[in-house]
Amino acid sequence: MAADTPPPALQDFLTWRLHRLAKLTDRQSIDAYANVFGLGVGEARCLAAIGQFAPLSVKDLAAQANLDKAQASRAAQMLVERDLVLKSASETDARGVVLRLTRTGRPLWKRVMQLIERRNADIFGCLSEAEQRQLEAMLDRLIAHAHARPEGSSPATP
Template sequence: MTKTDPTPDESLTYRLKALSKIADRMSSELSRGKLGLPMPEAMIIGVLGAFGPQTVMDISRRSNLDKSQASRTTETLIGKGLLSRTASDQDGRSVIISLMPEGRKIFRKIAPMVEKRDTELYRCLSEPEMDALRYLLDKLLESHGWQAE
């Protein structure tokens, strides 16, 4: 192959997926070890703690889970007494999901866990390299319609 014919493992999507798998594995290990929860449950608690009460559709979007997984996981967390469900004031057909006190206790453990994971992911980069990577990723994401909240 010539330099103009990159191999599949040189593509941006391949590399982003590989990095995503590494980050997911690290998150899953930390989530189970520190929180005693599967990663999707920890992600939903993290989203609700960071953004406040919201619909399952919003939770799905913010946690990068498909709607059915977000819905099932939310139901599991409600069953564990970590989340609650109330009718929406704006739309009688939808419900709002909120953290219960035990869910808030877990949320307080998530930020240090995420910081530890990110520190581990970035440890091979200098501060300017981390800034450049964040800038470039934001630029790519924004150019395709993604907006930080």
């Protein structure tokens, strides 16, 4: 970029727009999880991840729920205190724990998943089915590409 060329507008960057979309949809999700289930968004994400991928360690839960380990640990503990999640000792890691849904947690997990499904239909309903499939494929490629980068690496600079 030449010295006298202005930088691109911030709102034109794809990462900016993805983040903006995520924040807009998060606000609505936060309200829905709190009003319908009495859960915070982190707790709802953890419940969804545990129900989908159990058994999970706290580290794996953090990765699946897109939270840091401390957030995942606090959310998991709250779910345990509400008898939605069972925390037991790991058979493979003496210091670790394994998280699973309880009998009380399973029906709530199903309701949370139904809400997620409705939220997705609402958010992406403005796209045709073909456009949704294209977007899903592109997002999958971007996620795989981002995962392939070594953690902490930054893009090459000119």
